Amino acid sequence: MSARPTGAAVIGLDLGGTKIAGALFGAGGTVLARHTRPTPARDGAEAVLDALAAAAAEVDPGRRATVLGIAAAGVVDPRSGMVTSATDSISGWAGTALGAGLAERTGLPVACDNDVRATAGPELAALPGSHASLLFAAVGTGVGGALAVDGRMLHGAAGIAGHLGHLPSAEAAGLPCTCGATGHLEVIASGPGIAAHYARLTGTPVDRLEAVAARAARGDDAAVRAVTTGATAAGRALGGLANALGPDRVVVGGGVPRIGPLYGDALAAAFAGELMPPLRGLSVAPPRFGHDAAVRGAAALTTALPLHHPGAPS
Template sequence: MSAQAAGAMATGAVVTGLDLGGTKIAAALFAADGTVLARHTRPTPARDGAAAVLDALAAAAAEVDPGRLATVLGVAAAGVVDPRSGMVTSATDSISGWAGTALGVGLADRTGLPVACDNDVRATAGPELAALPGGHGSLLFAAVGTGVGGALAVDGRMLHGASGIAGHIGHLPSAEAAGLPCTCGATGHLEVIASGPGITAHYERLTGAPVDRLETVAARAAEGDAAAVRAITTGAAAAGGVLGGLANALGPDRVVVGGGVPRIGALYGDALTAAFTAELMPPLRGLVPEPPLLGHDAAVMGAAALTTTLPLHHPGAHR
């Protein structure tokens, strides 16, 4: 880990960070200076219910810290998470029964440690915000993968919003997605045209032929397949336009675009950047989307850093 990354999450205590996704739980034990002491991963029991997921999170925390060095635990979780109440207020079916889970208290009761919790994308964006100079930076962070998530920070403060909903940029309207049904129940949202499955589905609509995954579409685009090029650039331009409009509203010092979709190559990145810059007002011209500073440890690092910025949920607290 770089010194910059360690400094972005150093907490002054030994901390366990947990990252909960639909398929995998990642855990890391961090020293007081932010360096990684141990790592552990295990599958998420996503079909077994919320109690089984909480049990697996607690088991991961115990496995990564057998000496019980940590005094506090941070967890970054899939779904809409309200860090103040510690509740998962909304979630897709990628984890069965996850909506309505008392994540903070449930995990505190199982581990005996105070717990801070937040949405995984906001947690990942936290160290990116902390790395901005001056302590009062503004950040627009997008994670484009199976879905489209985001985080918004203004003047050094991460925005959470009612029920923890702030940052769900995938559910902003997009002209390119007009009429397409979204997983949230509405229609025409960015996620259904700009996410990996959204781009893949658009290619299928253009060709009438099924395709297995985004990487196949990207490979066909590289070979000159016009429909594949169109599907990728449409999704990228939709994302870039929405991010450009948000940049005008928020005035970020930095715009970060991460997730799996940008890794498919320059065709995607160039189209996103062009659409983004076309939207910018004059004071923001020169601002361009950038990749994340941090690598595979970003989510667990951000989870650990939550313990210094968010409310702690204690064992035995009233729900």
């Protein structure tokens, strides 16, 4: 493992299913430039790697950066630099040599990790002491997460640690998951999962979580039930994980919690109901950092993870 020179400029990229965000950071984390572009998600992995390299060039036309960090959707193994598993939100993304492919295209050493773990990095760094533990969940189109214990982010075999959406959930019993199993948290607690549950309860399809949230705000019983069922499932899962990990802080971010207090209150109550006595003062908190968290966390990967160099065997 190698680290970038202190004070050198670094590029951070955040790859999602619809958008690539990039930033150039200078000494002390100052943002020197930003860039966004659509993700060519239907055009295959090579097109996505080309778009990432183009975003890096756009954000750093003067070639000031000496290293690049990439936070990417999917299961990412930072040691091998491979995307070991992914949904179809990016066509052909599973099996992509992310680290090597981006290093070859940019000429820069590259550190890579899953987008949620990268986003959680600044949260961990902000905790006091060097041995803090963190449980971080991102509830949106899917349910992702990150686990850090005693100051160290967990990656696990093939980079799979933290994929909270594939915990078993009683509320999701019998429902098929995108991973091929059944009864996983993501199919009841994610945005699409809540919308699908509303459709099961009413026989009325809805295409957006916001539509369910609006109906819940008007007192629609089925909408309230769909939202609170998803929130309760997430809270119970996080409470159980808190008992197993003993975190100093629990963070829940993503788009779903932003639908309002109906969701947040149900999640918090379910979370608190699972906690063992030593943890009963622990509560769920929103993220400390805003829209820069993912690209800032991506840049920080370059100081903590292996670097994949241009010309190295993939």
